[in-house]
Amino acid sequence: xxxxxxxxxxxxxxxxxxxxxRAVEAGLDALDAAPDLPAGPGLGRRFVRSVLPPLVFLAALxxxxxxxxxxxxxxxxxxxxxxxxxxxxxETVQDGTAVEAIWTSLSRGAIGFAMSLVLGSLLGxxxxxxxxxxxxxxxxxxxxxxxxxVAWVPAAIIWFSLSxxxxxxxVLLGAVPSIANGLLGGLKQVPPLFDRVxxxxxxxxxxxxxxxxxxxxxxxxxxxxxxxxxxxxxxxxAAELITYSPSLGQGLGQLLNIGRELSQMSLVITxxxxxxxxxxxxxxxxxxxxxxxxxxxxxxxxxx
Amino acid sequence: xxxxxxxxxxxxxxxxxxxxxxxxPAAVRVAGVSxxxxxxxxxxLQGMDLTVAPGEFVCLVGASGCGKSTLLNLIAGLxxxxxxxxxxxxxxxxxxxxxxxxxPWLTASGNVELALRARGVGRAERRAxxxxxLRVVNLEGHSGKRVHELSGGMRQRVALARAxxxxxxxxxxxxxxxxxxxxxxxxxxxxxTRVWTEQGLSVVFVTHNVREAARLGQRVxxxxxxxxxxxxxxxxxxxxxxxxxxxxxxxxxxxxTRELHQEISRHGQ
Numbered sequence: 001x002x003x004x005x006x007x008x009x010x011x012x013x014x015x016x017x018x019x020x021x022r023a024v025e026a027g028l029d030a031l032d033a034a035p036d037l038p039a040g041p042g043l044g045r046r047f048v049r050s051v052l053p054p055l056v057f058l059a060a061l062x063x064x065x066x067x068x069x070x071x072x073x074x075x076x077x078x079x080x081x082x083x084x085x086x087x088x089x090x091e092t093v094q095d096g097t098a099v100e101a102i103w104t105s106l107s108r109g110a111i112g113f114a115m116s117l118v119l120g121s122l123l124g125x126x127x128x129x130x131x132x133x134x135x136x137x138x139x140x141x142x143x144x145x146x147x148x149x150v151a152w153v154p155a156a157i158i159w160f161s162l163s164x165x166x167x168x169x170x171v172l173l174g175a176v177p178s179i180a181n182g183l184l185g186g187l188k189q190v191p192p193l194f195d196r197v198x199x200x201x202x203x204x205x206x207x208x209x210x211x212x213x214x215x216x217x218x219x220x221x222x223x224x225x226x227x228x229x230x231x232x233x234x235x236x237x238a239a240e241l242i243t244y245s246p247s248l249g250q251g252l253g254q255l256l257n258i259g260r261e262l263s264q265m266s267l268v269i270t271x272x273x274x275x276x277x278x279x280x281x282x283x284x285x286x287x288x289x290x291x292x293x294x295x296x297x298x299x300x301x302x303x304x
Numbered sequence: 305x306x307x308x309x310x311x312x313x314x315x316x317x318x319x320x321x322x323x324x325x326x327x328x329p330a331a332v333r334v335a336g337v338s339x340x341x342x343x344x345x346x347x348x349l350q351g352m353d354l355t356v357a358p359g360e361f362v363c364l365v366g367a368s369g370c371g372k373s374t375l376l377n378l379i380a381g382l383x384x385x386x387x388x389x390x391x392x393x394x395x396x397x398x399x400x401x402x403x404x405x406x407x408p409w410l411t412a413s414g415n416v417e418l419a420l421r422a423r424g425v426g427r428a429e430r431r432a433x434x435x436x437x438l439r440v441v442n443l444e445g446h447s448g449k450r451v452h453e454l455s456g457g458m459r460q461r462v463a464l465a466r467a468x469x470x471x472x473x474x475x476x477x478x479x480x481x482x483x484x485x486x487x488x489x490x491x492x493x494x495x496x497t498r499v500w501t502e503q504g505l506s507v508v509f510v511t512h513n514v515r516e517a518a519r520l521g522q523r524v525x526x527x528x529x530x531x532x533x534x535x536x537x538x539x540x541x542x543x544x545x546x547x548x549x550x551x552x553x554x555x556x557x558x559x560x561t562r563e564l565h566q567e568i569s570r571h572g573q
Contacts, residue, residue, distance in 0.1 A: 017494060017545045017547075018498050021491055021494040021495065021498075022442050024487075024491050025442050025457075025491045025495065026442065028455070028457060028488055028491060029443075029446070029455065029458055032455030032456070032457065032458070193401065193403060193405050194405070194407065196382065196401075196405075197405045197407070199382060200380060200396075200398070200399045200470075201418060201419045201422040201470065202396050202422045202423065202470070203418075203422045207421075207422065211418060211421070212407065215407070215409045216407070216409070218409070294409075297408075297409060297450060298450070298451075298452065299450060299451065299452020299453070300408075
């Protein structure tokens with residue numbers, strides 16, 4: 001009977017205790033949880049903060065350039081005026097040369113990067129899976145990352161003559177090591193606890209790779225892709241600059257080479273500007289938003 | 305007998321006294337288990353015996369080096385014992401860690417759904433079931449939040465919901481509340497007690513915190529260190545509802561602590 005005596009009031013108390021407990025719990029949740037982020041700064045403030053400074057800097061640069069031109073420091077075929085270059089730039093845009101060169105280079109870059117993506121990812125996975133392979137080729141892959149890929153151009157031309165194959169070879173040698181190392185680094189940084197979670201939940205080996213390991217490695221992998229693209233783009237320009245042939249069409253690198261051969265400084269500066277603009281555009285429109293999205297979802301970036 | 309009468313008359317959710325061991329196989333049976341990680345080094349566990357009845361809540365306390373986590377890993381099937389036998393009634397016991405160990409790229413609901421997916425639950429059911437389990441741990445309305453948007457206590461409750469999603473009657477907990485502040489911990493003690501009785505779980509709860517063990521357990525097992533083995537155990541007949549301040553809890557904790565200190569002092573001699 002003793003337990004009934006203690007059990008009955010106990011019942012009511014347990015229930016009331018649970019109700020109270022839930023109320024306290026809900027209060028704690030409300031207090032502890034990260035408050036909703038305030039809406040980001042307005043369009044105007046964002047413009048002032050991030051768009052205005054580079055524009056001001058560019059304007060200053062052009063100003064200094066104009067001063068140097070007016071001061072006649074160098075003859076004008078060495079240092080053309082900003083207006084000359086502007087006119088040349090406008091001319092290449094208007095006659096379609098710029099669009100054609102950008103299209104040729106960008107499609108080559110995209111194809112080369114896509115191939116590097118597949119090969120680099122497979123290589124990264126293989127190196128992660130095989131300790132032996134990692135020991136054997138790890139140092140070489142890392143070393144290749146610091147080898148300027150323009151060094152491969154002569155070899156590629158000898159192997160494949162002046163062809164697209166030669167250009168893609170140089171691009172691949174530039175981008176694959178970065179992508180493979182990025183994926184490998186991302187996989188190595190996955191906390192062992194995550195794999196234990198996968199095993200406790202009863203996921204199969206494939207399930208753990210698919211649902212735990214690869215998503216966990218994504219930030220490192222994205223970093224590798226970003227660097228891989230930068231290297232692919234640089235390698236492509238180096239290759240285009242040197243492999244010049246009518247059958248290859250006219251990419252940005254080839255446009256740059258024409259400027260050199262004609263000693264047309266305004267065309268050279270125009271080409272460099274276009275190469276830079278494409279690189280910055282891909283970075284700003286593709287990789288930066290992708291990376292920001294992944295990091296923000298995981299709470300890895302500080303609120304702006 | 306009187307306990308049974310009470311159960312029939314009104315759904316007493318928290319039994320005041322430990323139920324008689326249910327017939328049938330034990331929820332967890334550890335028999336003569338020793339664990340040696342490296343040859344030539346002293347064993348981490350030696351001659352460990354532990355039986356957990358179905359529906360029982362057992363707390364393991366001990367100082368560093370008592371092999372608490374090793375024992376849980378063995379019961380969870382993550383490692384195999386060097387010698388001895390382990391049997392668990394559930395096919396795969398659920399395990400909660402000190403860290404919530406939630407996957408940060410998934411929402412609260414996504415983490416729970418992953419456990420359901422591992423069990424082969426269909427896509428359509430997963431969403432609804434995860435929602436239900438999050439309600440069980442009082443997280444209704446938070447299912448779409450990402451891990452970094454949740455407080456420490458909320459994360460551990462998501463981890464508890466994920467463990468429940470494994471639909472295992474055996475729940476292993478490795479100091480799950482050690483990293484939480486005192487208020488949150490008290491609240492989660494009550495939450496866990498409720499979930500345990502509602503779901504009819506067998507729980508093995510490892511902790512450094514003697515008071516916590518006395519507050520939660522139906523039985524407290526004191527483990528000795530180097531090698532880990534059972535030193536003594538206490539039946540806890542303090543009626544529910546308990547709180548960390550309940551007089552019985554304090555008295556028992558004092559007694560366990562005294563014993564624990566003796567065990568620890570042995571190592572300094």
